[in-house]
Amino acid sequence: DEAPVTLTLGHTWSVTDANAQAVQDFADEVAEVSDGNLRIEIYPGGQLGEDIEILEGLGLETVDIWVGGSGVYSQMSPVGQFLVLPFLFDDLEEAMTHYDGELGEAVERQVAETSNTRLLSLWPRGPRHLTLNTEATTPEDISGLRIRVPENPMSLQTWAGFDASPTPMPFGDIMTALEQGALEGQENPLETIHSAGLPTAQSHLILTAHVIEPTALSIGDAAWARLDEEQRQILEEAASGTARDELLAHVLEREEVLVDELADEGMTVIEPDRDAFAARVEDLPEMAGPEVAALYETRWAR
Amino acid sequence: MSTQSREHRRATSASAAGEASLTGWLDKTMGALCALILAAIAGVLCLQVVMRYVVENPLIWADEAARLLMVWLTFAGATLAYRTKSHIAITILLDTILAARQDSLAARILKVLIEAIVVIAAAALLIGGLVILTRTADHTTPALQLPIAVLFLPAALSGAVVLGTALRGVVVGLSAQRKGGRS
Amino acid sequence: MTTGILLLVTLFLIILLGVPVAYAFIAVGLLFILLTLDVPAFSLVTQSTTAGADSVPMTAIPLFLLAGSLMNAGGITRRLIDFAGIFFGRLPGGLGVVNVGTNVMFAGLSGSAIAGASAIGKAMIPEMEERGYPRRFGAALTSSASIVGGVIPPAIPLVVYAIAANEDIRVLLTAGLLPGLLIAALFAVTVLVLAAVQGLPRQARPSMRAALLAARDSIPALLMPVIILGGIMSGLFTATEAAAIAAIYALLVSTLYYRELNWRKIPAVISEAARSSAVILFIIAAAAVLGQIFVRTGLPAAVSENLEGLTPIVFLLLVNVILLLVGTFMEANAAIIIFTPLLLPTATALGVDPVHFGVVIVVNLMIGLITPPIGMSLFVTSDIAKVSILEVAKANLPFLGIALAALSVITFLPELSLWLVQ
Numbered sequence: 001d002e003a004p005v006t007l008t009l010g011h012t013w014s015v016t017d018a019n020a021q022a023v024q025d026f027a028d029e030v031a032e033v034s035d036g037n038l039r040i041e042i043y044p045g046g047q048l049g050e051d052i053e054i055l056e057g058l059g060l061e062t063v064d065i066w067v068g069g070s071g072v073y074s075q076m077s078p079v080g081q082f083l084v085l086p087f088l089f090d091d092l093e094e095a096m097t098h099y100d101g102e103l104g105e106a107v108e109r110q111v112a113e114t115s116n117t118r119l120l121s122l123w124p125r126g127p128r129h130l131t132l133n134t135e136a137t138t139p140e141d142i143s144g145l146r147i148r149v150p151e152n153p154m155s156l157q158t159w160a161g162f163d164a165s166p167t168p169m170p171f172g173d174i175m176t177a178l179e180q181g182a183l184e185g186q187e188n189p190l191e192t193i194h195s196a197g198l199p200t201a202q203s204h205l206i207l208t209a210h211v212i213e214p215t216a217l218s219i220g221d222a223a224w225a226r227l228d229e230e231q232r233q234i235l236e237e238a239a240s241g242t243a244r245d246e247l248l249a250h251v252l253e254r255e256e257v258l259v260d261e262l263a264d265e266g267m268t269v270i271e272p273d274r275d276a277f278a279a280r281v282e283d284l285p286e287m288a289g290p291e292v293a294a295l296y297e298t299r300w301a302r
Numbered sequence: 303m304s305t306q307s308r309e310h311r312r313a314t315s316a317s318a319a320g321e322a323s324l325t326g327w328l329d330k331t332m333g334a335l336c337a338l339i340l341a342a343i344a345g346v347l348c349l350q351v352v353m354r355y356v357v358e359n360p361l362i363w364a365d366e367a368a369r370l371l372m373v374w375l376t377f378a379g380a381t382l383a384y385r386t387k388s389h390i391a392i393t394i395l396l397d398t399i400l401a402a403r404q405d406s407l408a409a410r411i412l413k414v415l416i417e418a419i420v421v422i423a424a425a426a427l428l429i430g431g432l433v434i435l436t437r438t439a440d441h442t443t444p445a446l447q448l449p450i451a452v453l454f455l456p457a458a459l460s461g462a463v464v465l466g467t468a469l470r471g472v473v474v475g476l477s478a479q480r481k482g483g484r485s
Numbered sequence: 486m487t488t489g490i491l492l493l494v495t496l497f498l499i500i501l502l503g504v505p506v507a508y509a510f511i512a513v514g515l516l517f518i519l520l521t522l523d524v525p526a527f528s529l530v531t532q533s534t535t536a537g538a539d540s541v542p543m544t545a546i547p548l549f550l551l552a553g554s555l556m557n558a559g560g561i562t563r564r565l566i567d568f569a570g571i572f573f574g575r576l577p578g579g580l581g582v583v584n585v586g587t588n589v590m591f592a593g594l595s596g597s598a599i600a601g602a603s604a605i606g607k608a609m610i611p612e613m614e615e616r617g618y619p620r621r622f623g624a625a626l627t628s629s630a631s632i633v634g635g636v637i638p639p640a641i642p643l644v645v646y647a648i649a650a651n652e653d654i655r656v657l658l659t660a661g662l663l664p665g666l667l668i669a670a671l672f673a674v675t676v677l678v679l680a681a682v683q684g685l686p687r688q689a690r691p692s693m694r695a696a697l698l699a700a701r702d703s704i705p706a707l708l709m710p711v712i713i714l715g716g717i718m719s720g721l722f723t724a725t726e727a728a729a730i731a732a733i734y735a736l737l738v739s740t741l742y743y744r745e746l747n748w749r750k751i752p753a754v755i756s757e758a759a760r761s762s763a764v765i766l767f768i769i770a771a772a773a774v775l776g777q778i779f780v781r782t783g784l785p786a787a788v789s790e791n792l793e794g795l796t797p798i799v800f801l802l803l804v805n806v807i808l809l810l811v812g813t814f815m816e817a818n819a820a821i822i823i824f825t826p827l828l829l830p831t832a833t834a835l836g837v838d839p840v841h842f843g844v845v846i847v848v849n850l851m852i853g854l855i856t857p858p859i860g861m862s863l864f865v866t867s868d869i870a871k872v873s874i875l876e877v878a879k880a881n882l883p884f885l886g887i888a889l890a891a892l893s894v895i896t897f898l899p900e901l902s903l904w905l906v907q
């Protein structure tokens with residue numbers, strides 16, 4: 001028998017988060033299927049650094065596997081811009097169907113070509129929605145409002161396209177910034193809006209579903225090279241196996257009830273004119289360069 | 303005044319303003335650079351307050367700029383502090399040896415040993431910096447879209463300057479020791 | 486656990502050799518990564534150190550230091566002393582109480598205890614001697630009173646703890662106010678008692694006109710703590726923004742109002758503040774290397790496992806004993822950055838509030854500034870007074886005792902730290 005291989009995995013969720021639980025399930029399955037021959041050591045809660053540091057770490061061989069928001073790739077690959085393009089999909093199921101098919105393969109190819117990492121799988125995360133302290137159904141209603149966005153050029157361009165005033169800041173500062181009036185709104189998946197306690201700071205939930213950013217499960221090229229064929233197969237199958245299916249089921253189930261829960265907590269829920277928002281950012285895929293445009297075409301092929 | 307407290311004032315001068323004067327073009331340049339960086343940090347943050355509360359249109363690059371400037375400040379300042387011997391160090395052992403006899407062999411050996419350990423640390427920053435710079439050559443920062451080298455260059459540069467300074471110190475120390483051994 | 490203990494012991498030995506603390510962190514870190522971890526050591530060292538410096542919250546450290554330096558270069562210390570003299574000068578041992586009061590006000594401008602010891606020591610130790618106080622007494626009192634500089638906001642050690650613990654800097658700074666004032670109040674009472682026992686002199690009553698002048702003159706300086714603390718507590722500014730505003734405010738007051746800081750001297754003051762703070766910043770950045778080793782060898786978890794049966798009080802007592810020992814020979818910010826990640830998980834698991842824990846750690850290590858053999862504040866004042874460290878340390882015994890008593894109160898009364906932040 002060969003000596004067992006241990007891979008280090010870093011993510012930034014707290015251990016109680018549903019994503020962290022799915023990561024744990026994935027690691028357990030790998031250990032079980034490989035008979036303990038392949039072990040994954042998980043470092044949760046940003047112990048190995050912020051998302052971007054862990055992802056850089058894959059190329060530097062200081063970390064083996066990263067799980068986190070796929071838009072973080074934008075620092076090293078155009079594919080990171082594509083994965084946070086607005087209005088690519090109408091709902092999560094549609095997105096996951098595409099990422100399970102040709103589009104997913106094209107994304108994987110681009111990740112492999114443009115970074116020194118390899119995508120094992122794309123995991124589901126709920127669509128992002130807008131919260132505000134005012135009513136809004138069209139882009140005109142949010143003109144000039146200071147909205148917190150993740151530090152990603154595509155997110156900035158999207159919200160600039162809506163004519164808002166996009167403000168990148170760390171997630172942890174959102175509540176304070178809202179309370180002190182430095183921000184008028186923010187955008188996140190329902191689960192995050194709920195767990196971060198945003199209903200205490202924001203009155204309106206605008207169901208824009210403007211972005212569906214999948215979670216990337218990535219391994220560094222160097223770590224991949226250390227594995228034999230069998231271990232690679234185990235890793236790939238587990239990455240797209242039960243852990244992912246259960247996470248998808250969990251997210252879909254939560255999406256059903258979360259809107260009601262947020263309404264119960266006092267938020268006014270608004271169905272906006274999504275087409276009006278989408279019309280403002282139609283040209284983003286082309287502006288983002290040939291790689292993003294190519295993936296965009298794959299998305300709409302046939 | 304005892305040698306001990308003199309040595310320690312050096313160790314504590316970190317917090318007392320305006321004590322050491324800078325000599326040589328390298329130190330003067332680095333001193334000016336540090337001042338500029340710190341002024342820029344204060345400027346960026348104040349500008350952000352104005353843009354946020356007065357103009358109501360916050361800068362998207364302010365956070366990233368402040369963070370990058372902090373990395374430059376840390377490494378440029380640390381390099382200068384090394385060259386001006388104002389890093390925090392516990393010099394009690396050296397002081398005791400020096401108090402017993404100025405310019406003793408033991409003191410010179412200890413000084414060389416200290417420099418050697420600094421050389422190891424500086425070499426780690428330089429080598430690691432070069433490896434990272436090569437491997438992340440085509441990456442960019444999220445907000446300013448600058449080459450990621452702006453993030454990792456300071457560590458490598460600082461490693462190089464400190465390495466050079468320390469090696470020179472070790473060579474000088476060793477030759478002094480040889481001379482001292484003969485006399 | 487064995488690896489962790491070995492690492493700490495090696496680290497202390499290397500530091501005791503006299504290697505600059507930050508370089509010791511990196512060199513020892515490199516060695517242990519090579520020996521115990523299966524990762525490219527050079528890349529991990531450089532990536533961690535860079536990531537350790539790559540932080541917006543950390544900007545508060547150079548900016549608070551700069552604000553203090555500018556104010557001090559602008560001739561602020563003299564004015565604060567005159568202002569404190571109006572209120573406390575006529576008490577028995579008045580100049581001693583003035584010393585404590587000046588330290589409190591200076592603490593509201595400056596983030597560093599040692600800066601306070603140096604600035605106030607230079608002004609007050611000679612003056613106290615002139616008025617009949619033994620020189621060692623002036624040096625001892627100044628060094629002790631200066632420790633409130635690291636507890637009363639703005640306070641760099643609390644910022645360093647907040648960064649190490651990933652807590653809100655604003656909350657930590659606010660939490661430090663009452664404990665800092667308590668320490669100062671106890672020192673003032675001690676001076677009064679000693680004055681009664683030893684017959685220390687009191688000052689003449691200042692004329693009404695002189696008092697009014699002193700008060701008017703110190704208002705712009707005293708507004709600075711109001712701006713910092715008010716801005717932070719009301720949520721108007723982040724801690725970082727408050728620090729930047731404090732620096733700009735200090736620049737304007739010392740150049741335009743006091744006019745003692747010549748525009749041409751400003752670059753030198755900024756440059757020195759940058760270098761001084763970089764010394765602390767580099768320690769924090771380099772400690773990130775050790776942090777990676779701690780995490781990857783599971784050290785905090787092992788510490789937790791060994792301490793999990795303790796009650797919170799016993800745990801805090803144990804922490805006090807450990808840190809008082811550590812504080813006798815280690816620099817405060819370096820100790821905070823090493824011990825916070827090791828002890829905080831246990832503290833949280835035992836139900837100790839992380840903010841209260843931070844205040845306890847910081848007060849503890851500030852006491853380390855006045856305990857030999859490595860008491861930075863003692864060094865500074867004994868050097869100014871030209872009295873041996875041993876003599877100052879002896880004269881300081883009553884104040885050290887009082888500081889320890891204050892530490893017990895702060896440890897056993899979490900409300901004192903948490904009252905303002907809840």
Ligand code: NA
Pocket residue numbers: 591592593594595596597633634635636637638639640641
């Ligand atoms: Na202070």
Ligand code: NA
Pocket residue numbers: 812813814815852853854855856857858859860861
């Ligand atoms: Na001490």
